[in-house]
Amino acid sequence: MKYKDIISKMTLDEKASLMSGKDFWQTQNIDRLGIDSMFLADGPTGLRKQAAAADHLGLNPSIPATCFPTAATVANSWNEELGELIGKTLGEEAVAQKVNVLLGPGVNMKRNPLCGRNFEYFSEDPYLAGKLGAAYIRGIQSQGVAACVKHFCANNQEERRMSIDTIVDERTLREIYLTAFEIAVKEGKTRSVMSSYNKLNGYYTNENIHLMRDILRDEWGFDGCVITDWGGSNDRVAGLCAGNELEMPTTAGETNQEIIQAVKAGRIKEEELDECVDRLLDLIFVTGEVYRRPHKSVLDEEEHHMIARKAAEESIVLLKNENNILPLEQCDKVAVIGDFARKARYQGAGSSIVNPTILENALDCLEASGIENIGFEPGYDRYGKTNRAQILKACSLAEKADVILLYLGLDEVTEAEGLDRQNMKLPKNQTDLLNALYDVSPNIVVILSCGSAIEMPWINKAKAVLHGYLGGQAGAGAMVSVLTGRVNPSGKLAETYSIDYEGTPSYHHFPGKEVSVEYRESIFIGYRYYDTADISVLFPFGYGLSYTTFAYSDIQVTADNVTFKVRNTGNMPGAEVTQLYVGCKSDAIFRPKKELKGFAKVTLTPNETKTITIPFDDKTFRYFNVKTNQWEIEEAEYDIMIGASSADIRLTGSIDLKGSKAPLPYDRNSLPSYYTGKVSRVTDLEFTNLLGHDIPGSKWDRSKPLDYNDTISQCQYAKGWVARFAFHAINFAYWFLRKIGKRSTANIIPMSIYHMPFRGIARMTGGVVNMPMLDGILLIVNGQFFKGVRHLLREKNRLKKQKAVFSTTDSGVSNRRFDTHEKD
Incomplete structure (x- = not known):
């Protein structure tokens, strides 16, 4: 161990205290031993360090930072040097804002095009994702701070992400879902890894010994720190035994006490705890070194903006260019149509939301380019509402133009952390606009802004299609540079565009709705499926045109x-x-x-x-x-x-x-679908043969009482009338908020309430609700209303008294707040 001398001076209480956060974003400090707090911040689209109230879904504004194109965008550049430059710039901004750990990049696979967080991931291919992820990591860590590659692993849907069990065979796990992480660890040398929320073949990932020890530590040689996703700890001691050092955010000392009791009971050896403390101390001291020497605290915002511009320029994909309508000629009169031209769609939603230092829009950038813009019309409502008058105004403007620049895409609340998309389509009001404009003029250039694959049944009505994905704060200017020919597009797709969603290999098994999600397609995701099964696609993996x-x-x-x-x-x-x-x-x-x-x-x-x-x-x-x-x-x-x-x-x-x-490794006769690659409808027997064991049950057992790992959505069949009423109230609130146009607010419900397991109430409230109080809530949910209320109130009062006692003591170790809770 590197820090044996320091650890030898620590009490068991102090060791345990380091294993969870001090608050929402900071780790615990021990002043008498010179151990400082670390600050962790979301990324890597840009730094998201919050100055005010903490949250993990991007609901509150953060300190301004450069908003780079999302990972899904930069992947289209296929440029490792560019990835490293972005990482270096992110590292500089992290140092300026006194951040120790930047939570990214994300290298999960795009198993299915509807995953709500696909904008934050690089590719459907593990080699490309791993190489670009490693480049980001090298850049970030070159500045003395740490990257944290995420989400480890097989986290490929947002619905029920905190409790879903991913059922995947070992070969597929290794070849598809772990290879990018392997490259990030071995080539990027990431200093930290974030464990994912989900289960993997029956075990939560941060408790999975095979994943955390056999593969990550022993096979790959990772000696850094594993950090939970926020609220992602289930059994704290089981996670620690697997080598998951840091639990975030704080539980106000509750799980620290669980660790102490486990050591005293012999469930975990103190030497194993010491090893975890040693790895965490290494991360604290290594990332703290940069702050012990002179460093920049003020950065050149314009310089970083131009790096974001370069990233966006290299990542734009030219999908179609009939009759070389692009680049635009200086003599062309253009009509700009589409709300995204006025107010750019430039980033995803959730924990990666960045408060940009500068933000471009297409109208201003076109004016500066010298292209003759004869006018602008929004053409459609951003959030999908039909408005015939807007279409008529857009058509009237289009009649006067040589070329129509039509900005289309998905809105901010369609692609978001915490929920998956419902389909692969553009909103109908946008395609209605396109159809109406085509009747006026065939010279339509579609400019897309969305972070994932979409269907394009309308593509024959566009002469050109430029896909900017989510281009960050400088994306609008980058797109104008490509439109005018100042920049020759060089982006190529890092994911396949199927003709329709029904043709995707995981169509029948996405998302997992109850207990589990089955990866029946095995290694055949993305182009591996389409090429092997000889399925036609709209645009193949790696596709992109040039001038x-x-x-x-x-x-x-x-x-x-x-x-x-x-x-x-x-x-x-x-x-x-x-x-x-x-x-x-x-x-x-x-x-x-x-x-x-x-x-x-x-x-x-x-x-x-x-x-x-x-x-x-x-x-x-x-x-x-x-x-x-x-x-x-x-x-x-x-x-x-x-x-x-x-x-x-x-x-x-x-x-x-x-x-x-x-x-x-296989009996060919027992796996006929896999030997042809036609895996869209694999039978139970064949998937059982592939797994080497029976398929676990995928449905909830509605006869059992709800427990810590059941979700709030399951209250629909709870025994307690209060729980059922709460479920219907939540559903009504979601419907009503969408009905009155408050879609962003409505999305908070599936993102942070509906699919949260009950344990998340305790894990995410920083000690406001603890596990003993949660026991009372579960009694109410399961039909024991009065007993549950009594238990809840008793534990609430007990917690209040313990906090009062703690506040009068001199102790610097927060885990003394809690004793082992008793159950009725």
């Missing part, structure tokens, strides 16, 4: 790398994202037709040629063998493919590998 063209040639494959040439065959400078895919020719083990195993972005002037080398690494040919329980290489011939997208392979080569001689 110039590129030619590929001269592929050479060696044992260590693939080399090839790329030439700019157009008349405009541009950048091309070249992509390495690998496919195994053997069919002895089911595998995707191709998988991304490398990429390189190259900038070329007209007629310039460059030679690109993409090295092979330890992930290029591996697969996880469930019989040997380790990574193996299959003896086979492998296709080496260089593409402009997963569906546009320009060059091919091959290589023969001897492999690791591992036994075959």
Whole structure:
């Protein structure tokens, strides 16, 4: 241990006190031993350090900071250097605001396009997500503060995220849902990891020994600190035994006492607690070092704004450009239509909300560009309400223009932490507007602002489509730069766009509505499914157009790398994202037709040629063998493919590998769907064969009393009439708030109330409600009204007395507030 001397001077109370927060954002301090508090803040779209009341859903404003494009946006740049630059800038702002730990990046997979937090994640591909995540981490940590990669792991839906059980086979877990985290740990060398809310195969992730110890600590060699998501602790001692050091936010000492009692009872050895304390101390002291020397406290906001602009420019994807309508000519008269042009949609909602230092809008940026804008009309209500008069005004303006710039997208309350989207469609009032404008003029350029994939049945009515995703505070100016040709678009999609939602592989198993969610599609998510099952898509993974063209040639494959040439065959400078895919020719083990195993972005002037080398690494040919329980290489011939997208392979080569001689992991006859890749309707028997055990029950047992890990939504069938009444009152409040147009307020209900487990009431209230009081609430919920009220009031008074006693003592250890609670 690094800090054995300090730990030897600590009391058991003091050790336990360090294991949970002092308040909502800070860790505990012990002044007599020189142990300072750390401050943790949300990110990484930008720093969200709150100056006033604390919350975890972005409901209160934070100190101004640069709002960068979201991870889903920057992923389209395919540029690790850019990711590192963003990370470095975030690190500088963290230091200026005296933040020790920046809570990001998020590297969860985009298993399903409706996940409400997809805007905060990079990709459907673990290799791309891992490489970009590691780049962010290196940049953040270069400034002396810590990154915290999240949410570890298999957290791919927002509905019931605090209690859902993710059922996934071991191979899929390793190859798809853990690889990005592995890269973040090994290559990014992240100093901290945030455990996710959900269960994984029956165990909460922060209590999962296989995940936390066998893989994270022993296999990957992670020696940093694991932090719970806010309110994400279930059994505090079980989490500590698994190596989850820091619980956030504070429980006002309640769980500290649980740790002390567990040590005294022998449930956990004090030496194990010491190891957890040592890792936390390392994070405190390492991130505190930057504040013990001179550092910037005032930053150049304009410089950081221009970095955000560069990030947005490189991430814009040109999806369609019929008859080269773009870039715009200076003589073009344009009509700007769409509410997002006036008030940009530039970031997601929830814990990543940033209070930007500067905020651009398209109208101002167009005026500065020299393009002749003949006028603006909003065209639609931002939140979906039909308004025929707005459409008529927009059409009247469009009649006078050469080109219509039509700004469309999803609103702020559709994509948000805590709830999933209901469908993949644009609001109907926006598509109605597009249809009406098409009757006036065919020269429509659609500019999209949304953080995730959408259906586009209307695309034939647009001559061009530019997707800016959520471009941050400088996104509007970046888009104008692309529209005018000052910047040649070079973004490529980091996720597949299916033709419709029904065609996605997880359509029948998303989201998990009750106990669990089953990942029946196994390794076949995103392009791995569409390419293998030969399913047509709207836009493939890795797709993106340019204002110039590129030619590929001269592929050479060696044992260590693939080399090839790329030439700019157009008349405009541009950048091309070249992509390495690998496919195994053997069919002895089911595998995707191709998988991304490398990429390189190259900038070329007209007629310039460059030679690109993409090295092979330890992930290029591996697969996880469930019989040997380790990574193996299959003896086979492998296709080496260089593409402009997963569906546009320009060059091919091959290589023969001897492999690791591992036994075959599967009985082919028991897994027919997986061997064809057609996994949209996997049977119970086949999924059981894949898992290697029976499928756990997925439905609530309504005959049992509700307990700590049941959700407030389950009050609908509670025995207590008070609970059922509360459930219907909550439902009515949600309906009523939406009805009167208060959608942001309405969303607070599913985000922070409806799907919260009862234990969350205690975990998220900082000691206002403790577990003994929660026992009283559960008695009321389960039909013992008077007994529950008595218990609740008794425990409330007891808590009040303990706080009064504590406030008169001299003790600096907050966990003395609580004794073990008694149950009736």
